[in-house]
Each structure stands twice: as structure tokens, then as C-alpha cells.
Amino acid sequence: MQLVGNRQGKIIKPLFQQGPPLTARLIILVVISVVLMTVDHRKDLLEPVRFTMSAALYPVRVLANFPSDAGEFLASQFQTTRDLREENARLKSKQLLYQVRLQKLNALEVENMRLRELLDSSYEIGESVLIAEIMEVDLDPYTHLIQIDKGTQSGVYRGQPVLDAHGVMGQVDKVGPFSAMVRLITDPSHAIPVQVNRNGVRSVAMGTGNLNQLELRSLPNNTDVKAGDLLVTSGLGGRFPKGYPVARVEKVQVDPGRPFAHVTARPLAELNRSQQVLLVKRGESSKDAKQAATPKSPDQADAPSAGTAETAAQ
Amino acid sequence: MTVVRHQGGWVIVLSIVAGFLLMVLPLPTWMQQGRPDWTALILIYWVLALPQRVGVGVAWLAGAFQDALLGTLLGAHALAFAVVAYLTLKLHQRIRVFPLWQQAFSVLVLLLLIRLVLFWINGLIGRPEADWGFWTPAVVGTLVWPVVFVLLREIRRRYRVQ
Numbered sequence: 001m002q003l004v005g006n007r008q009g010k011i012i013k014p015l016f017q018q019g020p021p022l023t024a025r026l027i028i029l030v031v032i033s034v035v036l037m038t039v040d041h042r043k044d045l046l047e048p049v050r051f052t053m054s055a056a057l058y059p060v061r062v063l064a065n066f067p068s069d070a071g072e073f074l075a076s077q078f079q080t081t082r083d084l085r086e087e088n089a090r091l092k093s094k095q096l097l098y099q100v101r102l103q104k105l106n107a108l109e110v111e112n113m114r115l116r117e118l119l120d121s122s123y124e125i126g127e128s129v130l131i132a133e134i135m136e137v138d139l140d141p142y143t144h145l146i147q148i149d150k151g152t153q154s155g156v157y158r159g160q161p162v163l164d165a166h167g168v169m170g171q172v173d174k175v176g177p178f179s180a181m182v183r184l185i186t187d188p189s190h191a192i193p194v195q196v197n198r199n200g201v202r203s204v205a206m207g208t209g210n211l212n213q214l215e216l217r218s219l220p221n222n223t224d225v226k227a228g229d230l231l232v233t234s235g236l237g238g239r240f241p242k243g244y245p246v247a248r249v250e251k252v253q254v255d256p257g258r259p260f261a262h263v264t265a266r267p268l269a270e271l272n273r274s275q276q277v278l279l280v281k282r283g284e285s286s287k288d289a290k291q292a293a294t295p296k297s298p299d300q301a302d303a304p305s306a307g308t309a310e311t312a313a314q
Numbered sequence: 315m316t317v318v319r320h321q322g323g324w325v326i327v328l329s330i331v332a333g334f335l336l337m338v339l340p341l342p343t344w345m346q347q348g349r350p351d352w353t354a355l356i357l358i359y360w361v362l363a364l365p366q367r368v369g370v371g372v373a374w375l376a377g378a379f380q381d382a383l384l385g386t387l388l389g390a391h392a393l394a395f396a397v398v399a400y401l402t403l404k405l406h407q408r409i410r411v412f413p414l415w416q417q418a419f420s421v422l423v424l425l426l427l428i429r430l431v432l433f434w435i436n437g438l439i440g441r442p443e444a445d446w447g448f449w450t451p452a453v454v455g456t457l458v459w460p461v462v463f464v465l466l467r468e469i470r471r472r473y474r475v476q
Contacts, residue, residue, distance in 0.1 A: 022400065026400040029371070030396065036392070037435065037439075
């Protein structure tokens, strides 16, 4: 129909571009892109821009996540009573087990705090925890990022440590109002300060780009590190709280010709399988912790530490 | 003499959003690396079909949103898409009259250019070098181009986007 109109001379499509010349427009946009990328790479100035765009893109993420959400819903709908009963029994016995362990932990925690008070060193306790779910959304396959379904609206902030049931997963890198991106510890641009749990040797575990491998750099050849050693967060750097398991040393290669040993470790967190993650909020100062350390009556035993406010949103 | 009135802009926007959706839709791990750059394909189609409406500006904006969506450096996809839209605009009168398979070849070059820009940016910011799989999205994109082209042409005709 447009063609007919064309022949009659009523409608003419403009053959040539209007406005500023095309090449000039391209050059302007290229310059803007380069400036944006430089700023984004070096500074955090663009976070508000990302925040707004993330909010605008939220529906796309929800939509992409929908098939797996629906699948999960259906699976839970069609579970048999027997399965549920079995699961319930299993969970109950597990809970009992943990409860017993927690009772002991409680006593140890208080004792530890008293000892630290004697030594006049501060002690942080009671990080509050937020549970978030991983969204089934694929991000850039060359960076180790995952999307979670909590954002600033739930109190998530940039740099917040993220754990799963087995160990440290990573930290929040980009936040939006309803969702956030988490950079995993295996991302090549990520490094996490760790120490060997056995003897306290400190190091930094760098991501390698491989989901199953971390690298400990700059460990001298004669350092006391063995395969099988547990690496926990050292708390240095102030971003990750102290004492969470990170990885297990897999291989220690000592080459006398090189100044440093080549040490690789395997992350404990299930980086590619976890469904739910824990976001840890930094705890209160040691002053509050002392108040939390007041002896508890036995019936309070199932509230392990008073500082642990379970903001579980589930 | 009147100039053609613009209409159906929402179809263009929706198709680009559909492209975003296809970019983040969960795929099995082995397929993730070969995921074609859907947004780029859709943009190339619109630039070919409506060069007076969809140009470097729209492509740049779509690229910026894709960066926010995928968590890449803000401006990386924007730059790549703007450059590709520019080339498509320069060549659209030629590409448009090619038979479909020949068109696919031009699209292959354009998609490879996008990968090249992204590869180059990756190198500049010091990320480890990607393997050969990095280039597969361009090849897969070329293979799906005829489908994208025919589908979007139908949509354009049905909704009289002009």
C-alpha cells in the first residue's frame, strides 16, 4: 500500500538522513562510550545510572526467570505426602543434630568473648543474615556473575558478602532496587583475603575464571601449606567477616626455580548449584556483642546468639 | 507531498526487549557460549528495514541497556552496536537487495565486528583472553539470521511499522 502511495507521489520516504551527519553522530557516540567505559572501569560514579537501568530491566529478568519458577512451583505441587513426610522426618533429625551442636557453640562463644575481653581485643559477633534466591538468568558467560532476587529495597548494599550453606560465594557487585548482581570468588577480577585454618598463614585467593579453582599467589616456597588445608576468610580488608570457610587447598606445586609456590584451591561453596544464598550484614561493634554475651536461660537455647537477627524473608 | 508518518514504534521497542529476554533466558551450560547476539540481529533487521527510524542512536541505547542487563562494562555493547548500526546504514541499500544467503554473509561480518569490539575491550581492561568459543555467537547468529529476517518482516508487515 505504501508503494501505491509512492507512485501517486503522495508519500515519499526520505532517502537521505536528516539531522547531524551520520558519521558525526557515530563519532560522538563512540566518544561517549569510551568515556562511559573508562569511568565505569575506574570509578563507581555510574552506580546510580546502573541502578536506574536495572530497575527498568527488572521485568525482563522476572520474565526470563519465569520458566524455572513455574517448574519449581509445579514440582512442589505434585509432591506426594509420603515424600513430604520423609523429608520432614529427615529435616527434623538434622535440626536436632544442629541444635545439640549449637548448645555447645553457645557456651564456646561466651567463653571466647570472655577470654578476648581479658586480652582487651575486640570481637565481632552476630552478623545478621538475609536469604535471597538466585534468579535463573544467564549473564555474560565470560564473567562469573549471578543475579539474586533482593536489592536495595531489602537492604542489600554494594560489597556485601554472599555465602551459601558450604562457604563464601562472593560479594554483591551491582545493586538495583529489586535485584542485585553477585561477583563470585572465582571471577578473574576477584580476590579474597584468606588464612589457612590450621596455622593462620595469611594469603589472598584470586579467582581464575574456572568455577572450581582459586589460586593463592605470592606464597613463598617454604610456606606451611598442604593439600587438604581449609582456607577461611581472614577478615583483613574489612569486607568479608572473619572465619567463614572459603576453599580447600587442592595442590601445592613447589618449583625451586620460581620464587613462589603454585597453590590452587577448590571453593567449598557450590558456585554453580546453589539455589539460595545468604547475604551477611556486618555485625554490631564489640560493645553490643558484650551485651549479647549475657548468660542465657536454657529455654533460650534455640536462639543461638542474640545478635543474630534472622531477617529471613522467606 | 507528505513525508511517511512514523507508526508502530512500540513494535520496534518490544522486539528489542524480546531480544534482551533471549539474551538472559537460562540455557544449558554447553549452549551458553554459542548464544547468538539476538539484540544485535534484531537491530540489524530494523536498521535495514527502516533506516530512517532506527539508526546509531537507537542501537547505542539498546547496547547500553544490554550492558546493564548482562553486567558487562557500561558502554561496551553500546559501542559495538553503534558501530555496526553505522556500517549497516552505510550499506543498507546494497544489503537489502541481496538474496537471503548473501545477506547472511554480510550479517556474519557485522556480528564478527561486534565480537571483535568486545574482544578488544576485554583485552583493554585486562581480563583473561577468551578462547575460540568467544566467536561462535557470530556464526550461530548468521545461521539464525534468515529466521529472524523472515519473522520480523512478517511482524513489520502485519503491524505496518514504518
